[in-house]
Every structure is written in structure tokens, then in C-alpha cells.
Amino acid sequence: xxxxxxxxxxxxxxxxxxxxxxxxxxxxxxxxxxxxxxxxxxxxxxxxxxxxxxxxxxxxxxxxxxxxxxxxxxxxxxxxxxxxxxxxxxxxxxxxxxxxxxxxxxxxxxxxxxxx
Amino acid sequence: xxxxxxxxxxxxxxxxxxxxxxxxxxxxxxxxxxxxxxxxxxxxxxxxxxxxxxxxxxxxxxxxxxxxxxxxxxxxxxxxxxxxxxxxxxxxxxxxxxxxxxxxxxxxxxxxxxxx
Numbered sequence: 316x317x318x319x320x321x322x323x324x325x326x327x328x329x330x331x332x333x334x335x336x337x338x339x340x341x342x343x344x345x346x347x348x349x350x351x352x353x354x355x356x357x358x359x360x361x362x363x364x365x366x367x368x369x370x371x372x373x374x375x376x377x378x379x380x381x382x383x384x385x386x387x388x389x390x391x392x393x394x395x396x397x398x399x400x401x402x403x404x405x406x407x408x409x410x411x412x413x414x415x416x417x418x419x420x421x422x423x424x425x426x427x428x429x430x431x
Numbered sequence: 432x433x434x435x436x437x438x439x440x441x442x443x444x445x446x447x448x449x450x451x452x453x454x455x456x457x458x459x460x461x462x463x464x465x466x467x468x469x470x471x472x473x474x475x476x477x478x479x480x481x482x483x484x485x486x487x488x489x490x491x492x493x494x495x496x497x498x499x500x501x502x503x504x505x506x507x508x509x510x511x512x513x514x515x516x517x518x519x520x521x522x523x524x525x526x527x528x529x530x531x532x533x534x535x536x537x538x539x540x541x542x543x544x545x546x547x
Contacts, residue, residue: 319473321473324471349536356440356540356541357540357541358435358521358523358537358538358539358540358541359474359521359538360538361536404473404474406474417462417464417525417526417527417536418464418476418479418489419476419536420476420490421466421473421474421475422473423471423472423473424473424474
């Protein structure tokens with residue numbers, strides 16, 4: 316039962332254009348969402364997050380949008396750069412209530428390729 | 432600087448062998464996690480620990496056990512390795528924040544395990 320889904324295994328974008336990565340979730344208890352970026356032979360690194368009380372969070376070229384009614388979030392990268400080429404994982408947590416222990420549920424990942 | 436280290440980057444074992452994967456963090460974090468990453472499946476949680484000698488099953492604990500004798504060290508044990516345990520294994524840690532998830536789940540570089 317995949318509670319966090321990234322339905323696009325890969326995405327190819329031209330340098331300078333916008334990259335949009337999508338993520339859907341089914342568990343209505345999730346209240347915190349994160350995006351991680353992973354290069355080959357390295358562990359994932361945190362990129363950006365959003366709480367369920369917000370619908371948008373921005374950090375430089377990265378913006379995450381949350382649509383709670385649709386149980387959907389997206390990561391926008393503008394402008395895309397070749398160094399952004401990596402695997403992007405969406406993750407979610409049911410943190411409220413003090414029992415999550417920081418436990419995250421991850422999606423399958425989307426391979427982003429940014430062409431020069 | 433935050434550091435999670437894993438004992439091996441690459442490991443090749445034979446079916447039936449007992450395998451130990453070691454993870455050490457130097458950030459004094461309470462929570463530690465073991466994931467496996469497989470293409471098309473993303474990161475799946477095997478086990479996690481929220482304190483010394485405490486452990487909780489994740490989503491796919493079958494065939495694995497863990498040990499946390501010291502706060503900084505979390506070991507994953509494959510009691511009798513099988514070919515379907517060939518995977519990338521990732522360790523992560525995060526501090527205790529009263530149960531609230533944080534942005535800072537730090538990952539190690541991963542161990543690529545091949546079981547022949």
C-alpha cells in the first residue's frame with residue numbers, strides 16, 4: 316500500500332525552464348511534507364518542506380505547493396540548472412501527536428534530468 | 432558538520448550468510464532509521480530506533496533485525512541473506528523534538544549490498 320506516490324519515474328527539462336515534480340498521498344493523517352534530493356552514490360539530502368497549515372513554501376529557486384483537498388503536492392524548480400539533475404523523493408510525516416519519532420514515508424522518486 | 436557514516440559502501444555476500452551493516456552518527460541524535468532503496472519503490476523503512484535498546488518495526492522488517500547498544504550506533508542485521516535483499520541500504524538519524532518531525536533527517540552515503 317503506497318501511501319505516497321510519485322507517478323512520474325522521470326522528467327527531462329531544458330536548462331533555464333521550469334521543472335515540476337508531483338507527489339500524491341492517501342493518508343489524511345500526514346501533516347508535514349518534505350522533498351529530498353539524491354545524487355548517485357550519496358545519501359538523500361533535505362531540500363524543502365511544508366506544513367499542512369500552509370499551501371506554499373519558497374526557498375530560492377525551489378517552491379513547494381500543497382493542495383490538501385486533492386492530497387497533492389508539487390515541487391517547482393525555476394530556473395532549472397544541470398546541477399539539479401538528481402533523483403527527487405517526496406516524503407510525508409504524521410507528526411502531530413508526538414508519536415512519529417521523525418518517521419517519514421517516502422515516494423518512489425522521480426529522476427530529473429536537466430539538459431544544457 | 433553533521434555526519435552519518437556507514438561501515439561499507441559496497442558489500443558482496445553469499446546466500447545464507449549473516450550480514451551486519453553498521454551506521455554511526457556523531458550528532459547525538461535520539462532517532463535512527465534503516466531504509467532500503469530499490470528502483471521504482473523508493474525508500475522503504477525497515478526498522479527505526481528512538482532510544483538506546485529501543486526499536487520499532489518499519490514497513491518491511493521481515494528478514495532483518497537491528498541492534499542499538501549505544502546512542503551513536505545502529506546496526507542492521509540480515510540473519511540469513513537472500514538474493515531479494517540485494518539493495519541499497521541507507522541509514523538516517525534525526526534529533527528528538529517532542530515527536531514533531533523536523534527537516535533534518537540526515538542520511539549516510541548508503542551501502543550497496545549484493546547477495547549472490
